[in-house]
Amino acid sequence: MNIHEYQAKDVLRRYGVPIPPGDVATTPDEAEAIARRVGKAVMVKAQVHAGGRGKAGGVKYCPTPEAAREKAQAILGMTIKDLVVEKVLVTEAADIGTEAYVGIIVDRATKKAVFMVSAAGGIDIEEVAASTPEKIKYFPVDPRYGLLPFEAQQLGFFLYEDAKQARAAAKIMQQLYQAFVENGCSLAEINPLVVTPAGEVIAVDAKMVIDDNELERRKDLEALRDESSEAPSEVDARNANLTFIKLDGNVGCVVNGAGLAMATMDLVKYYGGEPANFLDIGGSSNPEKVVNALRIITSDPSVRAILFNIFGGITRTDDVANGIVTATKQNPLKVPIVIRLTGTNEEIAVRILEENGFAAMTDMDEAVKKAVQLATERATEGGK
Amino acid sequence: MSVFIDRSTKLIVQGITGRDGSFHTRQMIEYGTQVVAGVTPGKGGQTFDDAVPVFNTVEEAVQATGANTSVIYVPPPFAADAMMEAAAAGVQFIVCITEGVPVIDMLRVRPYVIERGARLLGPNCPGLITPGQSKVGIIPGRICTPGHVGVVSRSGTLTYEVVNHLTRAGLGQSTCVGIGGDPINGTGFIDVLEAFEHDPDTRVVAMMGEIGGTDEQDAAEFIRTRMSKPVVGFIAGQTAPPGRRMGHAGAIISGSSGTAAEKIEAFERAGMGVAKRPIDFVELVRERLG
DSSP states (O other), X not given: OEEOHHHHHHHHHHTTOOOOOEEEESSHHHHHHHHHHHOSOEXXXXXOSOSOTTTTTOEEEESSHHHHHHHHHHHTTOEEXXXXXXXXXXXXXXXXXXXXXXXXXXXXXXXXXXXXEESSOSTTHHHHHHHOGGGEEXXXXXXXXXXXXXXXXXXXXXXXXXXXXXXXXXXXXXXXXHHHHHTTEEEEEEEEEEEOTTSXXXXXOEEEEEOGGGTTTOHHHHTTOOGGGSOHHHHHHHHTTOXXXXXXXXEEEEESSHHHHHHHHHHHHHTXXXXXXXXXXXXXXXXXXXXXXXXXXXXXTTOOEEEEEEEESXXXXXXXXXXXXXXXXXXXXXXXXXXXXXXXTHXXXXXXXXXXXXXXXXXXXXXXXXXXXXXXXXXXXXXX | OOSSOOTTOEEEEETTTSHHHHHXXXXXXXXXXXXXXXXXXXXXXXXXXXXXXXXXXXXXHHHHHOXXXXXXXXXXXXXXXXXXXXXXXXXXXXXXXXXXXXXXXXXXXXXXXXXXXXXXXXXXXXXXXETTTEEEEXXXXXXXXXXXXXXXXXXXHHXXXXXXXXXXXXXXXXXXXXXXXXXXXXXXXXXHHHHHHHOTTOOEEEEEEESSSSHHHHHXXXXXXXXXXXXXXXXXXXTOOOOOOOSSHHHHHHTTOOOHHHHHHHHHHTTOEEXXXXXXXXXXXXXXXX
């Protein structure tokens, strides 16, 4: 789960990371009031879950409270990478001497939490990684001991020659690691970590991604979720315990298991169609999930045909069949449906479907071909 | 022969009295797996289905039965502790089925298990099956048949799809291993490939990967340089859109890698057969079995 910059900064402040004062605003009035309280020039920053906010015009310098109101007015409601800006962070504009990068991530390759630091921070850090990798230091952390003081200091001196600055950075990195572990993050980063002309080391921007698996036991972190920043269909799906990603095609897919769901989308494409979505109903058996899945899929007007692809292992295919029957009784389908199911309780599932007027297929390739064909026909008719 | 489990495997089920644990214990017993003990704290002394003794701790279960393998079906908040308990009790092979284990927990579990000389499969995996001998986890037994194809995969139901195709075409399996897709897990592609390379009963390997990360590229490099047996690969997610990514750290550490195209290119460089569809495994594997 992504959290906003202002939320990440609130978390990091609790661990002692020096961060310029500021607050979040949802109206131009609030933005002006915060700027007045700060009492200095401020930055108004769009709070959306997307990179490249500055390049999109979502980050502005405001010398006065009136300017903060004006810029907030412009930024609130603007769209950055398909996301509407509902909140802005109004924060003291820091005097920037140098910009460094400090991040920590759960690394699949080394199977460890790895620190990455670079004196060449700022918005082009990915370019630095690609073209001058020697400017980035990688440091895997031993989870038994955490980031030890001497290790943090080594990283600090990799960033700064000045001992005072190196020690300040070291302290911030230990605080960042602590926040990373205690909040179940998969990523935490400060970019840029700034040295002001006065020699202070401060965090000017921060990002945190909370591991979704952490949220079940940490309701305080779940409460940081901002549903307004996500596509409504994706929020709906998550609340129904489904994984859903909207795509551009017209074949609506309902599949159990992420790998098979992706392979199904690939096969739709292979046979000349375009998937309308990724939807994984997961492992457990529950007709209600299928009802929810169908509701979400059919609410997408671009869907011309629906494809079920279920390989029952832990999932009982008769539960899926019952879900399809229940859902279509409540809301009769307006588009054709192709159902492929095989595995656990397949015979019962096929009987349930046939008794209710549905045809059931057992072969994945045949089912996908059929769904693509139906969607294409309907799309052509729709175009006439 | 086979990898990791066979008919001599003596299994403990951690979480045997839970909903998933009890259901799958019955399935494993029915398949022929030697389930010698169950563990549920507080239910020690009971007998599961009048057949399997239940203990309070893994240590007691190991001492009483000489079990060498454990499978875990406990809920996510307790899974990390269950894995470490099994390793501490001297269990050599630990299979964690539980989905949703926090990654911060796994950062500690992995080194703990390795230091005690145990192998961990999972978490968030379907487990493994050596057809005709033993099944540990949730892979449906009836889609498998004994033979000489080693199967290794990051996903569950996609594995079933491919194994089903193989079985229907008369291509049996030595062992099918689901490693799971979590970022920090116990056993990776390379561990399983190495085991298949040394298993006399495995003649061809079928491998199913997914987009994201560099595990498949690393596996391809291992196949190119260290394996004599032929491998056929598939990557799911060729049409998946790039995600909305937050922060820079992911891109810094993996660069541009992780796309299906890049992984397929690595497979081709390693001289592997590349399946475009799950059903393509049948012909590609058959050609290589000779």
